Amino acid sequence: MTGWRARLLFFLALLLGWQALYSLHVWPPYLFPSSWSVATSLGLGFADGSFPLAILVSLRRILIGYAISLVVGVPLGLLIGRVRLLQETLGTVILGLQALPSICWLPLAILWFGLSEKAILFVVVMGAVLSICLSAVDGVRNTPPLFLRAARTMGAEGWPLYWRVILPAALPAIITGMKLGWSFAWRSLMAGELLYVSLGLGQLLTLGRELNDMGRVMAVMLVIVMLGLTVDRLLFAPAERRVRERWGLNLGS
Amino acid sequence: MNPKLEVVGIRKVFATRRRTTEALGGVSFNVEAGEFVCVLGPSGCGKSTLLNVIAGLERPTQGEVRMDGAPVLAPGRDRVVIFQEAALFPWLTVRSNVQFGLRLLSLSARERERRVEEYLELVGMRGFERVYIHEISGGMKQRVALARALALNPQVLLMDEPFAALDAQSRDTLHAELQSIWAQTGTTILFVTHNVREALVLGTRVLLMSARPGRIKHEYPVRIPRPRHIEDYALVDAAQEVLADLREEVLRAEEEVGYDRLAR
Ligand SMILES: Nc1ncnc2c1ncn2[C@@H]1O[C@H](COP(=O)(O)OP(=O)(O)O)[C@@H](O)[C@H]1O
Ligand SMILES: [Mg+2]
Numbered sequence: 001m002t003g004w005r006a007r008l009l010f011f012l013a014l015l016l017g018w019q020a021l022y023s024l025h026v027w028p029p030y031l032f033p034s035s036w037s038v039a040t041s042l043g044l045g046f047a048d049g050s051f052p053l054a055i056l057v058s059l060r061r062i063l064i065g066y067a068i069s070l071v072v073g074v075p076l077g078l079l080i081g082r083v084r085l086l087q088e089t090l091g092t093v094i095l096g097l098q099a100l101p102s103i104c105w106l107p108l109a110i111l112w113f114g115l116s117e118k119a120i121l122f123v124v125v126m127g128a129v130l131s132i133c134l135s136a137v138d139g140v141r142n143t144p145p146l147f148l149r150a151a152r153t154m155g156a157e158g159w160p161l162y163w164r165v166i167l168p169a170a171l172p173a174i175i176t177g178m179k180l181g182w183s184f185a186w187r188s189l190m191a192g193e194l195l196y197v198s199l200g201l202g203q204l205l206t207l208g209r210e211l212n213d214m215g216r217v218m219a220v221m222l223v224i225v226m227l228g229l230t231v232d233r234l235l236f237a238p239a240e241r242r243v244r245e246r247w248g249l250n251l252g253s
Numbered sequence: 254m255n256p257k258l259e260v261v262g263i264r265k266v267f268a269t270r271r272r273t274t275e276a277l278g279g280v281s282f283n284v285e286a287g288e289f290v291c292v293l294g295p296s297g298c299g300k301s302t303l304l305n306v307i308a309g310l311e312r313p314t315q316g317e318v319r320m321d322g323a324p325v326l327a328p329g330r331d332r333v334v335i336f337q338e339a340a341l342f343p344w345l346t347v348r349s350n351v352q353f354g355l356r357l358l359s360l361s362a363r364e365r366e367r368r369v370e371e372y373l374e375l376v377g378m379r380g381f382e383r384v385y386i387h388e389i390s391g392g393m394k395q396r397v398a399l400a401r402a403l404a405l406n407p408q409v410l411l412m413d414e415p416f417a418a419l420d421a422q423s424r425d426t427l428h429a430e431l432q433s434i435w436a437q438t439g440t441t442i443l444f445v446t447h448n449v450r451e452a453l454v455l456g457t458r459v460l461l462m463s464a465r466p467g468r469i470k471h472e473y474p475v476r477i478p479r480p481r482h483i484e485d486y487a488l489v490d491a492a493q494e495v496l497a498d499l500r501e502e503v504l505r506a507e508e509e510v511g512y513d514r515l516a517r
Contacts, residue, residue, distance in 0.1 A: 146336060146338060146340045149305075149308075149310050149334070149336070149340070150334070150336065151353070152310065153308050153309075153310065153328050153329075153330070153333050153411075154330055154333060154353060154354035154357070154401070154405060155328070155329060155330035155358075155405070156353075156354075156357055157328075160357055164353070164356075165342070168342070168344040169342075169344075245387070246343060246344065246387060247343045247344060247387075248386065248387040
């Protein structure tokens with residue numbers, strides 16, 4: 001309860017500080033809007049339908065891109081984690097590519113796919129798939145040797161060993177990778193939409209800048225934060241907590 | 254007739270880039286069907302290595318292990334191992350853990366269920382079927398591990414210091430239960446420990462291992478009547494003799510560690 005109260009107080013103080021700073025007129029309102037004008041923009045955006053539309057478009061893109069990333073990344077990681085040769089070849093390449101911020105794929109994507117939906121999906125996938133894959137590799141490689149030995153003395157080898165021991169042992173790492181992948185996908189999508197794509201939250205931001213409407217810019221930023229947080233809090237955090245607890249990985253707390 | 258288990262001249266040398274360690278220096282002994290043999294030795298003398306070789310999890314550098322006369326080349330469910338850490342799978346319930354090995358056999362679901370119930374009953378864990386592993390104590394984990402192993406009807410049960418991490422009370426209880434389970438099932442057991450009294454409580458025979466490189470140094474038949482308890486007079490007495498021999502080996506082991514440090 002105190003946690004809640006402290007948080008509430010903190011946010012109230014933040015809001016008050018903002019308002020106080022605004023009242024002092026240190027910066028002109030078009031650079032530093034009042035919290036009220038941000039709230040109005042937010043309300044207006046939802047009222048005229050532009051925010052809901054942008055949210056739907058962005059969500060649709062990320063869902064498709066993220067689904068592709070999972071379907072490609074998890075099996076690939078499971079494979080690479082188990083096959084030495086793949087690890088030394090493909091694994092190294094993926095590790096290297098991860099150093100590339102995903103938005104750097106955009107020029108290539110545009111040359112390949114044109115200014116299309118496919119190009120942005122490609123960027124989203126490149127943002128998410130590598131970390132999803134690498135986490136799965138990690139999970140497989142870090143299967144506790146004790147589990148493997150116990151399973152083998154009970155007669156498990158080959159496919160049953162993989163399916164019944166290595167895969168479940170890797171699950172916490174896979175879920176962590178999924179969570180990481182989601183946040184990378186979200187970032188990549190926003191970056192991509194900011195740069196060129198029609199509709200979507202990123203474009204709404206660009207539009208706000210072009211209209212010099214700081215209230216709107218901040219309102220859109222708020223929406224982006226809220227969406228990212230909601231998915232993390234409602235989906236990934238509980239799943240991660242449950243799995244880590246059952247797998248006995250939370251002994252510290 | 255062949256003995257149940259023959260261990261013939263097992264040497265095991267671990268070679269890493271920095272140095273080679275001779276863990277086992279020629280270990281030989283037999284285990285007859287239905288025996289409860291305890292292997293006793295100081296820490297680091299190669300007990301786990303020996304058990305892993307017998308289990309087929311490690312290849313010996315030299316020598317051979319035979320089960321009913323046939324050489325052991327790979328792990329198999331005729332030689333199930335129980336480790337110091339119970340090694341239960343945390344993503345499975347108690348019931349599914351016990352079923353783990355059974356699922357790899359072509360058993361009917363009913364037969365599988367029957368065996369799960371039978372062996373959970375045997376180790377006193379009925380009623381915990383739906384519980385996950387992180388919810389039970391260390392002693393209970395070892396009971397479940399025991400049920401999981403026994404459900405496979407192994408020819409030899411290999412136990413690697415399974416009670417070493419438990420508190421004294423749980424260990425006492427499990428000593429009593431393991432004796433009665435052995436009497437009921439007639440399973441051949443090879444039990445490894447560094448604790449003299451534990452070896453004497455459990456074994457029909459105790460094999461004393463020397464410090465590294467491990468060899469069988471002595472053999473003591475144990476004729477104290479069962480059920481034995483760790484505080485029994487006769488047992489404490491018998492322990493004195495073994496302890497003197499063991500102490501020698503512990504000192505040698507420590508000396509060797511000292512040399513290792515100097516050599517590094
Ligand atoms: N995989 C390995 N690689 C190198 N050395 C090992 C390995 N396993 C065990 N050893 C060494 O072999 C010796 C015996 O180990 P172990 O069988 O675990 O002893 P114990 O179980 O009796 O305590 C130890 O000195 C240990 O360091
Ligand atoms: Mg050991």
